[in-house]
Amino acid sequence: MLNIVITNLWRRPARTVFTAAGIAVGVAMVVALLAFTRGLQKTAAGFVHLGGSGLGVFQANVSEPTTSLLPASLVGRLQKLPLLTRATPLLLVVEAIKAEPAAIVFGAEPSGFFTKSLVMVEGAQAPGGARAALVGDRLAAQLHLRAGGLVTIKGRSYPIAGIYHSGIYFEDAGAVLPLSVAQQLTGHPGEETDVVVDLAAGVRASSAGTAIERAVPGTRVITDPEQALRVGANATLISQAILVIVVIALIVGGLSVANTMAMSVMERRSELGLLSTVGWSPARIAVLIFGEGVGVSMVGAAGGLLLGVVGGRLLVGALGVSAYVSPAITAWGLGRGLLIGVAIGMLGGIYPAWRVTRMTPLRALAGT
Amino acid sequence: MSPAAGPEVVLEGVGKRFGTITALRDVSLRAAPGEAVAVTGRSGSGKSTLLALIGGLDQPDAGRILIDGRAVWTERHDARTRRELVGFVFQRHLLLETLSARANVEVPLIGAGMNHRARRRRALELLADVGLAERAEHVPAALSGGERQRVAVARALANEPRLLLADEPTGALDTATSETVLDLIFQLRDQRGMTLVIVSYDEAVSVRADRTISLLDGALATAPA
Ligand SMILES: Nc1ncnc2c1ncn2[C@@H]1O[C@H](COP(=O)(O)OP(=O)(O)O)[C@@H](O)[C@H]1O
Ligand SMILES: [Mg+2]
Numbered sequence: 001m002l003n004i005v006i007t008n009l010w011r012r013p014a015r016t017v018f019t020a021a022g023i024a025v026g027v028a029m030v031v032a033l034l035a036f037t038r039g040l041q042k043t044a045a046g047f048v049h050l051g052g053s054g055l056g057v058f059q060a061n062v063s064e065p066t067t068s069l070l071p072a073s074l075v076g077r078l079q080k081l082p083l084l085t086r087a088t089p090l091l092l093v094v095e096a097i098k099a100e101p102a103a104i105v106f107g108a109e110p111s112g113f114f115t116k117s118l119v120m121v122e123g124a125q126a127p128g129g130a131r132a133a134l135v136g137d138r139l140a141a142q143l144h145l146r147a148g149g150l151v152t153i154k155g156r157s158y159p160i161a162g163i164y165h166s167g168i169y170f171e172d173a174g175a176v177l178p179l180s181v182a183q184q185l186t187g188h189p190g191e192e193t194d195v196v197v198d199l200a201a202g203v204r205a206s207s208a209g210t211a212i213e214r215a216v217p218g219t220r221v222i223t224d225p226e227q228a229l230r231v232g233a234n235a236t237l238i239s240q241a242i243l244v245i246v247v248i249a250l251i252v253g254g255l256s257v258a259n260t261m262a263m264s265v266m267e268r269r270s271e272l273g274l275l276s277t278v279g280w281s282p283a284r285i286a287v288l289i290f291g292e293g294v295g296v297s298m299v300g301a302a303g304g305l306l307l308g309v310v311g312g313r314l315l316v317g318a319l320g321v322s323a324y325v326s327p328a329i330t331a332w333g334l335g336r337g338l339l340i341g342v343a344i345g346m347l348g349g350i351y352p353a354w355r356v357t358r359m360t361p362l363r364a365l366a367g368t
Numbered sequence: 369m370s371p372a373a374g375p376e377v378v379l380e381g382v383g384k385r386f387g388t389i390t391a392l393r394d395v396s397l398r399a400a401p402g403e404a405v406a407v408t409g410r411s412g413s414g415k416s417t418l419l420a421l422i423g424g425l426d427q428p429d430a431g432r433i434l435i436d437g438r439a440v441w442t443e444r445h446d447a448r449t450r451r452e453l454v455g456f457v458f459q460r461h462l463l464l465e466t467l468s469a470r471a472n473v474e475v476p477l478i479g480a481g482m483n484h485r486a487r488r489r490r491a492l493e494l495l496a497d498v499g500l501a502e503r504a505e506h507v508p509a510a511l512s513g514g515e516r517q518r519v520a521v522a523r524a525l526a527n528e529p530r531l532l533l534a535d536e537p538t539g540a541l542d543t544a545t546s547e548t549v550l551d552l553i554f555q556l557r558d559q560r561g562m563t564l565v566i567v568s569y570d571e572a573v574s575v576r577a578d579r580t581i582s583l584l585d586g587a588l589a590t591a592p593a
Contacts, residue, residue, distance in 0.1 A: 001478055003467075003471065004464070004466075004467065004471075004475075004478070007466040007467060007471075008466055010466075012466075270460075270462065271462075271464060274462045274464070274475075275475065275479065276425075276447060276450075277423070277425060277450060277456050277462075278450065278451070278456070278475055278476035278479055278523065278524075278526070278527070279447050279448070279450040279451025279452070279454075279476055279479045279480065279527060280447060280451075280475075280476075280478075280479035281447045281448075281479070282447065284478075284479060360425065360426045360427070361420075361425040361426070362420045362425040362426035363426070365425065365458075365462075
């Protein structure tokens with residue numbers, strides 16, 4: 001039986017390749033998109049844990065985390081909550097550096113834990129009161145910046161006190177200004193984008209989040225990457241678009257396989273009629289057709305996995321978001337791609353298998 | 369004649385229509401166990417339909433067919449009857465072009481759920497019986513017309529049928545090759561004591577058969593014996 005399935009696939013290479021290619025495209029799409037969303041989540045995770053914090057407090061009902069604005073007094077109120085050990089305000093300035101629009105400039109208290117947690121790889125953190133900027137090592141490498149040089153932020157030049165590395169992507173690809181300087185620069189004196197918070201030992205982020213939102217109405221606490229994705233309207237759009245594309249891939253893939261397999265079954269009616277004539281049960285014939293469908297899908301899915309890994313990178317490049325998102329391939333992502341590929345083949349095989357078992361052997365043999 | 373004699377085949381008032389065409393009308397006949405019945409008649413007279421109905425490849429519209437007293441087509445398509453009782457040879461060899469001669473002979477055995485090694489052994493025995501031991505691993509395209517038809521005969525015998533149905537088995541072969549294939553079919557039938565119903569225009573078939581019936585426009589032209 002397996003032998004027949006394999007030789008059938010092997011000796012009809014054009015049809016096998018054609019069907020497999022249809023599946024490969026579907027699987028590749030799914031794998032690429034899963035990698036993309038996973039990358040998006042990892043990026044968002046970096047956003048949540050800025051400064052190595054446990055969670056971030058943002059303004060509620062904003063379209064995107066970076067557009068949040070909170071009053072300076074908030075830090076004082078938060079610090080009174082028993083759940084927290086440390087809290088420090090951040091003002092996020094986007095599109096502040098012309099040469100690298102994706103870079104985010106963080107306005108941060110020079111004495112706050114956000115700034116203190118930066119590991120200096122060159123130069124040193126400036127003494128309090130200075131107008132100096134700190135530059136992340138990724139951004140520094142991109143723009144060839146050095147300690148002692150100058151960086152232009154929103155059209156103004158700031159001396160670079162040092163280059164840092166924090167291990168959090170957004171931070172390393174951005175720069176840090178003293179909070180007061182950033183507030184002046186953006187015309188938001190006494191305001192901040194969010195407050196990053198460290199939790200007391202043993203406090204769960206989700207329960208702390210609920211407590212904070214209740215204690216300080218109008219705030220939205222982001223504790224996990226999924227949540228960060230949901231807060232941003234753009235991100236929501238992206239993940240919905242992805243879902244739509246996955247569903248379309250499944251439908252198109254399934255239909256194309258069903259169509260090719262139905263054609264293959266029709267072409268081979270007399271062959272299948274013969275199997276029935278020599279006593280194969282309808283169930284066994286259906287299993288054969290099914291087996292061929294699954295066999296083709298496996299070939300297609302394998303090709304699709306490869307294509308998907310490459311496609312994930314291309315997609316990120318095409319969307320111009322490579323600065324934020326690096327596609328993350330996971331075993332589960334690949335596994336889901338495989339499952340979907342095989343599912344496409346099975347779904348595509350059901351109709352033709354059903355058709356053939358409904359024919360009388362005489363009609364099948366006659367090929368009419 | 370071998371002790372494992374073929375079954376008795378009885379048709380009672382069998383009719384079959386395809387749309388407006390009446391392929392068979394009120395056909396009644398009886399083939400005794402182990403009997404060889406030749407069926408003749410013009411093209412379109414219903415010979416192939418008759419064979420297909422006896423073998424359970426389609427359902428009669430009227431009457432019934434009994435093999436050893438058991439009605440054919442008791443379940444859908446009746447694959448089990450064909451598997452356990454009936455072997456078919458057609459004018460077209462209907463070998464699977466992607467499989468070797470041996471694998472083609474194994475096909476009915478797969479349908480019967482026989483294991484790999486037993487299947488292989490049995491297929492090679494059968495190919496030896498039809499004189500093709502040397503050709504076992506060739507695909508159909510590498511065989512001559514007569515050889516292909518002999519593979520088809522070996523395949524028909526794979527499940528040790530007691531009833532052999534042959535529909536113009538030599539219709540696509542030249543005279544000399546026809547001789548060898550007919551010799552083979554009758555010789556195997558004699559060895560195994562199978563009941564044989566064979567459709568042919570060939571006078572040589574009528575000579576070898578125990579009895580010849582003739583169809584005319586779907587009805588029997590000679591009264592059954
Ligand atoms: N599957 C079918 N559909 C429609 N008509 C058929 C079919 N099979 C046979 N017939 C018709 O039934 C009649 C008998 O056909 P058949 O049994 O093949 O005759 P024979 O084998 O004697 O040439 C013919 O008129 C043929 O056209
Ligand atoms: Mg005919």
